[in-house]
Amino acid sequence: MGQKYVYYFGADGTEGNAQMRGLLGGKGANLAEMSNLGISVPPGFTVTTEVCMEYFRLGRKMPQGLWEEVRANMNRVEEEMGARFGDPENPLLFSVRSGARVSMPGMMDTVLNIGLNDHTIQGLIKKSDNQRFAYDAYRRFVTMFGDVALGVEHSLFEELLEKKKEELGVKNDTELDAQALQDIVVQFINLVKEKTGKPFPEDPMEQLSMGINAVFNSWNTPRAVTYRRLHSLPDDIGTGVNVQSMVFGNMGDNSGSGVVFTRDPATGVKKLYGEFLINAQGEDVVAGIRTPEEIANLKEYMPDIYRQIDSIGDNLEKHYRDVQDMEFTIQDGKLYILQTRTGARTAAAAVRIAVDMVNEGLIDRREAVTRVQPEQINHLLFPTVDPDADLEVIAKGLAASPGAAVGKVVFNAEKTEELAAEKEKVILVRTETSAEDIGGMNASQGILTTRGGITSHAAVVARGMGKCCVVGCEEIKVNEERGEFTARGKVVVNEGDHITINGTTGEVILGQVNLVRPELSGKFAILMKWADEIRTLKVRANADNPHDAEVARDFGAEGIGLCRTEHMFFGGRIKAMREMILSDTTEGRKRALEKLLPMQRGDFKEIFIVMQDLPITIRLLDPPLHEFLPQGKNEQQELATEMGMSLEEMKAKVENLREANPMLGHRGCRLGITYPEIYEMQARAIFEAACELVNEGFTVIPEVMIPLVGHVNELRFTRELVNRVAEEVMAEKKVNVKYLVGTMIELPRAALTADKVAEEAEFFSFGTNDLTQMTYGLSRDDAGKFLPYYVEKGFLQNDPFVTIDPDGVGTMMRIGVEKGRMTKKDLKIGICGEHGGDPKSVELCYQLGLDYVSCSPYRVPVARLAAAHAGLKDAAGILRE
């Protein structure tokens, strides 16, 4: 094979570049790229990924000719560094690191300080004038090499180290002096001999060769194989091996190490940001034993080096057209850049940097939009805990809905509503919430529950309301009778006490903490405008009251994609609703529905007025009727008295409506078919509201949505019902309203027979929550016992209730879209439900050719940005298949 195995990088003729990721791996390509830019990186060479695959083909043997190339490149490094590998006087040391085309963080092996032995250690001591440093380097080398290249378990080295510390009565490694470390090196070397039956390899060339092999071998360790399987990465791309000269920042006061960002990663302001230590290695900067200094101070110690860093940063930023996060080492007055990478940043900084860079001419608007991750901006939309505040965290639960909230603890929904009416700020604390708590949840500043996961009722509703929420906080025990809760068994908080909850971290904090308000105008608005110019997928919001509708409009929603009507039946309306449910006759139900009609008509009018000229998808009653009945004995007794029934009759009624699997029960259009008077009332309320407003000069675009359709016959019946009522009302009101009737696609059967369903539908809206439940056979309420385990152990890559499962649910949706548009080419198709605000799911919706996504109002900006990203990825041809 005449191919080239090894690529050099350094001042003296770099052979690779950034485009060669496939051949050199990510790290190798980047080192080459920096060298090409004239930046001083410690010189070295990369053994290609092709060699890795050849190595395995040959049965874990290096291909012929490789070693010669390695030696030749090593000599070039020696020349450039003015030191020699294995030289006891002036030893050159190498690091050996993996580097595949795709980063597999922590999965593969590294060995540092290759080249150390009992001879070269003397040279290192001399060069560094630091015996302790040298022996520390040595013992680290023996540990790493022993573990990685010789298969001696890491824990055995640790044990010896611990024993030594015990002997000396010290706690930290740093307290071990040079002598102790030297002793340890001897023990380590003996350990290796004992375990492997062979002496520790002293020959630096043998060390290097074994180090390279070890990195190759780490490509096929079980954990690496599993990682690739979980991330759908191919097995045959192999890893490169980067052999790079070691440099040391702890060679005296003319040396040092640091980390620097080209812009402030917290604010995005353009100035060098970072820290450094004189006479220290890079790891000391982050270890926190010595306090590093701000990078600005480097100007005083080494003005020239500072200028170099500033200039390199500038060049790298221009080259990579993004903020750089650089690690540097100064060895004996010479600056080496060890690594540069795109700088991580806060959401606020990301927005500012993206907009600034457009203004600086570094990137265009399309690129700016890609620079801010949709998930990130979620943090910008909510108040947050003041980062400078002192916090007394008393418990931690699951972060269910972002933002922070401060208020008085209250344990029930009614009281929350009462206090909120008196302008009190309240945190509603409950074991778990149910539909009856909606009013209180809405009136609260935030919600804290002790049970349930991030898809529990409390979490879902809170996200919909954009309300801060912490759930499943099992460290808290609520004692409602005593009016208190206990955190971690010690802190007792009484009703009325102030707490602060952080829905972004899950923290529960004692007292009132200062909150920071979000900033949504300025550069944020500019960036969102650019995103809107790019995207084609429309974004609507889920809202069922005027307040949410207003928030949705403010956040840029282009309509309401899901207006649930069941929330409208709680609060003051619950009585009439219960009367309806408890009636045994159609007549009785109709009487109760007549009471609900004007209320519901009023609800619709308010929302229509807020959203006017934008479409509003109204879903007719969906949940099973038993959700509206009280479950507790006292409440049942109360209601029974009110209704003139005996408690026994009431219980029998409730029992009769009980369902083994309510998710799969008598709900959705099944209710509308068996009790058509309910949907008739709802349709009447919609069209009376619409007609009255149109007569007043408003524009109203209602889209009536039928839930839980499984068979076209169900849709045909309910659609005919809605059309009939619409015509009646329009005739009564002498006005015409344009409207659509469509259906949720939330049952697998609806998707599978979408060609037939589309005959009766003027639009589809995927209800991906239920579709996921049915496709997986997975109840959101019950998944807590195994779903977190599944995600943690990699059975599932994502929680399918957070991100649409592309293989299962996504395939179902694809079938639904294809069959639906087979019947109606231009069928309008959207998605409503939690997934509509998840960026990966938005991307999938774009790929499936949907017209819009709908999500909670507070997720609308996220969805807008995600939709723009999907469009940009598509244009770039990088949407996953």
Add this chain to the structure above:
Amino acid sequence: MGQKYVYYFGADGTEGNAQMRGLLGGKGANLAEMSNLGISVPPGFTVTTEVCMEYFRLGRKMPQGLWEEVRANMNRVEEEMGARFGDPENPLLFSVRSGARVSMPGMMDTVLNIGLNDHTIQGLIKKSDNQRFAYDAYRRFVTMFGDVALGVEHSLFEELLEKKKEELGVKNDTELDAQALQDIVVQFINLVKEKTGKPFPEDPMEQLSMGINAVFNSWNTPRAVTYRRLHSLPDDIGTGVNVQSMVFGNMGDNSGSGVVFTRDPATGVKKLYGEFLINAQGEDVVAGIRTPEEIANLKEYMPDIYRQIDSIGDNLEKHYRDVQDMEFTIQDGKLYILQTRTGARTAAAAVRIAVDMVNEGLIDRREAVTRVQPEQINHLLFPTVDPDADLEVIAKGLAASPGAAVGKVVFNAEKTEELAAEKEKVILVRTETSAEDIGGMNASQGILTTRGGITSHAAVVARGMGKCCVVGCEEIKVNEERGEFTARGKVVVNEGDHITINGTTGEVILGQVNLVRPELSGKFAILMKWADEIRTLKVRANADNPHDAEVARDFGAEGIGLCRTEHMFFGGRIKAMREMILSDTTEGRKRALEKLLPMQRGDFKEIFIVMQDLPITIRLLDPPLHEFLPQGKNEQQELATEMGMSLEEMKAKVENLREANPMLGHRGCRLGITYPEIYEMQARAIFEAACELVNEGFTVIPEVMIPLVGHVNELRFTRELVNRVAEEVMAEKKVNVKYLVGTMIELPRAALTADKVAEEAEFFSFGTNDLTQMTYGLSRDDAGKFLPYYVEKGFLQNDPFVTIDPDGVGTMMRIGVEKGRMTKKDLKIGICGEHGGDPKSVELCYQLGLDYVSCSPYRVPVARLAAAHAGLKDAAGILRE
């Protein structure tokens, strides 16, 4: 248009034949066919179905030239009958009947006695010498014609008739004398004039023309259109119109009417079977006012006519190669065959006739197999109530599992087991049953419940056991404390009293009724052998104990397709099972599982021995754990004491396991993944049993089935677990057992990702019960509130839990089969669950290319026959697409 509109039939040159169903409709083609055979049918003619469509194209007008053809054919009839249409002396009368290519029973209109008016009635009186008969015919004519051709509501005629009867103080129409009928005719004619504003048409030709139009019009009535939609019949095939001369069997003692079968429809014995009346019309034979005589007696009255009938029957049977059910009329010594059709017959007769006809050389074996409907033979497999017994039916419920059973009433499962152990025959009577009742159900003769539908627990389990069962018998109220039940609020039955239940009709009968045992050898066995020679689809049974396995083998099962393991954990094992569930640690669970291991191993051994050399698919634990815990307070207290827990702890445990939607909860392989020790124990039990038996010289073919797989990762994990345990056990026992590991496909996601799932599966088995629940989003336990309504109102054509929904669930299965075999071309695929014994579902499975169906042991013969039918239909090219 030069086409022919009208086809004549009669002695004088019949123009059609049986092949012309499309053009002449079914009835017309049959009349022509009989005429061709030289059988004397009342002559007449058929207006083609094409004319019908032309009629509608012309805007409900007869095409030009039709009337001329009608007149010409009418003249031929007059010639043949020696009477004239409209002749006051010797009037010919016509019937006008519809007849489409496909029978649409009761959907379209008929008019009899066309040609009557105030003149021709005199001729009819003279000819019949029976004034009452003539006026009765007249008033029937006016009623039918008024209703069908003139649109006067039928009820208006009825009202006048009732009034007349009141006037005369009589109850039945038959008590009206000639004078009264004559008065009524006058009233009817006046009614028509009043309602239509025109005189009743007197002109026979006008009557005929209007009658033909009326039959055409009935093709497009809403009920006919709905019928076609529901039965997927095309709208554009139209109906023919048959105009046939009327003959009368009540013209004196030389006339008569009767009905005759060519073989005994109850037993299948070859002899004329039927009855007749002298001087009577056909309707009198069935009306029951005069008692008809046995057909054999006709030999004495009219020996020649009897011989003619015998000979015609023989000819028709040979011609149609099937039993004929003929209606005949003798008018004045002349025999007319009015109709012949395939004779309905009992299951027993069907089997005998099919086998006899092969022996007679009339049909071949393949045809014989098609002559017995799979559903029919179900009745042959169970004891039945003696048809001659006097029954005191005290209540009626839903027929849930066929057959009949006699026994003493007992209200709980334990007592049932006790009494059964003493050889008592017991009927278990409960409000509803649960998993805890399995032992008692098995020990009983039959089961009666007062709640639940035909897919309730009791029904499903009883069918699985082949045990007679009546469910949802709401006419019975059980009072367990008093040890009695009350039927229809009056009959009180005490525990220990005998009752008989009929699972084929749903009847509950007081006392001990004589039962008739089924006959499964002889001709039944011959027919089943022929079916087996034809079919390619294999049939297995669902069985989880040696008794069921034995029944399955006896009924011809070719293996066990579903051996549930959860039933094995009840009875004596429930204690250890509960101990396992209540343990908080893996260790505790393992200890409890160790107790279960030998029991489960024993279970498997017994089944392996019964089924040896046939494959056995064993499903690992599927239901959620809470199903094994007691729900009542007393039982919880008892268990708590036993386990050394407090009642509160016990309640908390039970509460903790409670699920909102157990169907979608922590069950199936989700249990096996979170508690791998459970599946490990089960795998160990299977392979220990298998290895021990193989060492004893048996052949054992275990197929381990993983339930509720949604993602291939779940199957990979559990399969590796099973393989590991299998290898361990085989190494311990020093023997090799061939086995497979496969999965249920019961979640939509498994079907949608079947290509991936197949990578880890050695077989698939569709769990169509759950697959239907998920695809429809429909809980079998909760569907009672709307599913019956859906089926009744035509929203769904079939109950999807009885017959696989071909469009939804069938499509899901097709995807599963195609994707699965994309990965593994020869993947073995079956179906287990209730549908496996439903003939239409068996046909679907055949179409989908499945290898086998599995059903309850008692349905195996049904499935075998259905599988043969599917193969025959396929060969004939008549499987529906």
